[in-house]
Amino acid sequence: DQQVKQNSPSLSVQEGRISILNCDYTNSMFDYFLWYKKYPAEGPTFLISISSIKDKNEDGRFTVFLNKSAKHLSLHIVPSQPGDSAVYFCAARARSFGNEKLTFGTGTRLTIIP
Amino acid sequence: DVKVTQSSRYLVKRTGEKVFLECVQDMDHENMFWYRQDPGLGLRLIYFSYDVKMKEKGDIPEGYSVSREKKERFSLxxxxASTNQTSMYLCASRGYGYTFGSGTRLTVV
Known part of the structure; x- marks a missing residue:
């Protein structure tokens, strides 16, 4: 049962245009959402996050939007650059008895076309 | 910067062998995690530990066990080993945020 889903396995975007990556979740107990970027042969690196009490967070070229009623979040990258080509994972945090764990989506491979 | 080091980048093992994957972090973090990454399935949590000698099952613990004898080291x-355990294994440590190691690509033949 996939609680966090990224329905687009891949996405190609022209350099300079906007990249929009989407993520859906089912568990209402998630209270924090994160985006990670992963290059081949490297571990995921943190990109940007958003608390469930907010609907937008911005950091430079990256903006994350959260729609709680739709259980949907999206990552916008603008303008897209060749170095943004990577696999992007969304992740959702749940807390239980003082511990927390992240549940990851299936990933979207973003390719920026020069 | 927090460093999470996984001892092997690539491993090839035979079916039925006992396999140890080692992970060391250098920031005195209490929480450590083991994930596996498979195409189309993303990262799935195998086990995690919130203190020395403590462990909790993640979403897919079957066929795995873990050991946390020292705070800095978390072993999977x-x-x-079976062929369906061929995968990329990622260790993570959590302080303020999560830091991942570079991964171990395990092939079971």
Missing amino acids: ILES
């Missing part, structure tokens, strides 16, 4: 054990 495949008791009897």
